[in-house]
Amino acid sequence: MNSAPPTKRRRTDDPDPPESPLVRSTEYWFDDGNIILQVESTQFRLTKGMLSMHSNVFRDMFMIPLPPDQPTIENCPVVTLSGDTPEDWNHLLGVMFPRSLLQGKPTAGLLAGVLRLSKKYDIPLFREDCIWRLKAEFPSTLKEHDKFLSWAFIRDESDILFPLASLAREIGLHSILPVIYYRIVASTGENGYMNMVLDETAPGFSTVDRLACMRGYIKLLDLQSQTTMSWLDVKKIPVGVCQQRPDCRKQMHKIIRDLHGAQRLEISAIHEWVSDWDTDLCELCTKEALKIFQDGRKECWNKLPSVFGLPEWDELKRLDLE
Missing domain, CATH: 3.30.710.10 (Potassium Channel Kv1.1; Chain A)
Structure with a gap:
């Protein structure tokens, strides 16, 4: 076992440097x-x-x-x-x-x-307790992700995700980066993280992290349109055997208008299903929409590291230094 850092000893022929008072x-x-x-x-x-x-x-x-x-x-x-x-x-x-x-x-x-x-x-x-909290807050499996609400293990503070991304790189805990990045790009409200990233006003956020989030945001928009949110395709819903086609079609158009009426398109690739979406959909259309959505979530989760330019989940876990 290495000993602790040695005590500093000043050479007698060195001039006294300016020091802060002890x-x-x-x-x-x-x-x-x-x-x-x-x-x-x-x-x-x-x-x-x-x-x-x-x-x-x-x-x-x-x-x-x-x-x-x-x-x-x-x-x-x-x-x-x-x-x-x-x-x-x-x-x-x-x-x-x-x-x-x-x-x-x-x-x-x-x-x-x-x-x-x-x-x-x-x-x-x-150290083990800190690592456990970080891995539990930003898990590497969809099953663990769905167990708890956000900020179950770490205190939520203003702009906390930026220093946590830097900390993950500093200590070599690579497997928590995909979910940290996802939370950043999914926060697009007036005071959301993504606004600061795009405006380059995020303090302490490295160029590497900034570029990963900017590229990931674009890729996730495309990915979710082909997976989780593909149920919004009017060719898929209402389903062919739907007995309430006018009502279901009306609800579909309403959801599409609401989603595309935002100032910036929202990221929801691994979000949970929104209960309001099926309020006016019939049982058959809801069942089909949910299946498409849940299958899409799994696909988005598996591809989450790659959209941010990171290795696959298994490789990220192998790269963890902890």
Whole structure:
């Protein structure tokens, strides 16, 4: 097991660089702590036992005697952690020291912070929980997708899908990208995600992700017209044996007008069936329309990765680094 990043030591012949004043964490400075972690200009006073219980890296590090000239504060060794941020450490420590029994749904920032640090310091339990939540929220099978409503496992926040797409690429969790992208392109309302993508105003959204969504939006419109929404073809519905053809035909024209009256065509390739659609359709026409729709959903799901320029589902799962 590799040891933790070594403490920074400044050479005596180097000029003193400008530094931010050191500050103690207001939440994670424990009087009975026996180790101080310095992250940028923020110091956390913690216990070796707690860190060792969660992190194999810290456990191994604390088994090695510290050098005699190790900096100390109030007799506590100070270990500087390079490459980390105080924000990520606040997220990680918030998981280690919960303030309540039920923590609820994590934010995207919490997930990102815990995932980065739990990998660096080998904290498997927290990492496994974050990965499980991401895979459950953005599943790789249609069956799992239909089990829960959106945002069952992660807190819904403004523009959350953009940082989650970046996070998926950062940690190598490729199998969640298709559903993240789908939710982006399917959100076309006044304040929808897709409006920001098309207007290039999405903050923190990479060119790779932006192009994938723009191309996927066009491809999904074509795909759903040939699959899930192909039941709107008046040559298919009303069915040949329909006994209420005038009523069913009237309902079909109404649905088509409503769908095409939107400012921008909606993506509904893997959406659930809308109950209003069959309000005035006879039983025979409804049954046929539902069959076409459900068969189309399965086809759209199977092709979902490819419309965004990604490998097939099985290959995406093999590519996952987690």
